[in-house]
Amino acid sequence: MFASGASEVRERPDTVGWRSVATAIHSMRQLPMPMLLTVVSSDCEPLWVDFSTGRYYWERPLTAMPEQPGGVTVYSQPIEAGNPPYPWVAWRAMDPLLWQIGRYAFGTDRATWMRPGDRYALQRWPNLTEIPHSTEEIRMIATLANGYLTAQELGLLTGADEPTAQRVLNMLSLMGAVKPAGGPLAPPAVVAKVQAEPQQAAAASTSNFGFFSRLRDKMGGR
Amino acid sequence: MAEHVILVVGPMGAGKTTAISALSDIDTIRTEAVNTERDVVDKATTTVALDYGEIELSPNEKIRLYGVPGQKRFDFMWSILKQRAVGMIVLVKNDAEDPVGDLVAFFDEFREIHERGGVVVGITHSDLAPRPTTYEYQQIVAERYPSALAPVFTVDPRSRDQLVVMLSVLAANVDSRAMFLAR
Numbered sequence: 001m002f003a004s005g006a007s008e009v010r011e012r013p014d015t016v017g018w019r020s021v022a023t024a025i026h027s028m029r030q031l032p033m034p035m036l037l038t039v040v041s042s043d044c045e046p047l048w049v050d051f052s053t054g055r056y057y058w059e060r061p062l063t064a065m066p067e068q069p070g071g072v073t074v075y076s077q078p079i080e081a082g083n084p085p086y087p088w089v090a091w092r093a094m095d096p097l098l099w100q101i102g103r104y105a106f107g108t109d110r111a112t113w114m115r116p117g118d119r120y121a122l123q124r125w126p127n128l129t130e131i132p133h134s135t136e137e138i139r140m141i142a143t144l145a146n147g148y149l150t151a152q153e154l155g156l157l158t159g160a161d162e163p164t165a166q167r168v169l170n171m172l173s174l175m176g177a178v179k180p181a182g183g184p185l186a187p188p189a190v191v192a193k194v195q196a197e198p199q200q201a202a203a204a205s206t207s208n209f210g211f212f213s214r215l216r217d218k219m220g221g222r
Numbered sequence: 223m224a225e226h227v228i229l230v231v232g233p234m235g236a237g238k239t240t241a242i243s244a245l246s247d248i249d250t251i252r253t254e255a256v257n258t259e260r261d262v263v264d265k266a267t268t269t270v271a272l273d274y275g276e277i278e279l280s281p282n283e284k285i286r287l288y289g290v291p292g293q294k295r296f297d298f299m300w301s302i303l304k305q306r307a308v309g310m311i312v313l314v315k316n317d318a319e320d321p322v323g324d325l326v327a328f329f330d331e332f333r334e335i336h337e338r339g340g341v342v343v344g345i346t347h348s349d350l351a352p353r354p355t356t357y358e359y360q361q362i363v364a365e366r367y368p369s370a371l372a373p374v375f376t377v378d379p380r381s382r383d384q385l386v387v388m389l390s391v392l393a394a395n396v397d398s399r400a401m402f403l404a405r
Contacts, residue, residue: 122371123371124360124371128373128391129344130375138394145371145395146339146399190402190404209398209401212393214280214283215285
């Protein structure tokens, strides 16, 4: 099942929380070879993430994911392309797992791989019918679909505070759903417009999403 | 009275009629007839004219949902409706013979709605056919139509909650696009 020479498993230091897991996932997504990540914690069952197929296996439902697991150790090992590991278990799509890890890993701090002031834009929508989300998060994702923004600008346009906007950027970045701007980029015109009238910024963020807000009021949704 | 016309399109058997029924405030006005294409979809009846539903947002604001016939021979209706539409939900049946071809055909036909940022794609029957995945669909759409980013979700057309998510995303996209384009 595992690639030849893959018997050496590298062990990482024990930690508390999802930070080390998120950092390992992000770095592994950059690797060109197929990898399997195993997370062991004193608080829950082993978690496997197969980057070759974009799936994970965990006996525990995501709704029971601890916010701060203890004694976390992360193992990584290369696997054979086209020969996914453990075919007898029920693997599931990875997005909901990464969304949840991204929510807990850094709180409202910036993810370790993101730089202050960098602008991000959406490059694919997460599958929101399978991911628990809030109205505010839909608003932020739709905003990122239309321009490159910093966390501060994202908050400004959507009426969210900057730490909340940063957390959503962390979650989307861990999933590979946002891309950073390739270089220095001026803010979109709408940002300058709202910044020029700060007293109207909060009202603008509501009125800018009028159709959406009225629909959520009518149909429900957090 | 403010009105928002939203089309629900997709091939035969994708769940358009079911989806409109799940969302509509009123009893859906439904026109069905005997399916003459049983070799394509084994379904006794299919939509041959418009399905229609409504969502009343306020006494002065309404969403009109039109289920557009899936068969190509009814495409004369598409051109009439797409001029009025602010958005579109495309339902793709993942266990169809060529689901990617179906999606591309509807995107081509309704390109101007897509370019206005008002399209959401729902993949139905993914429990029967897990591939193509939402990720694979998004890559295909992004390569062929780079001007706007289309959300692609898995959906059970009987699930009102999932359809509300799709409709909400469509509305948020329309609002967001208008905000960025406003002078």
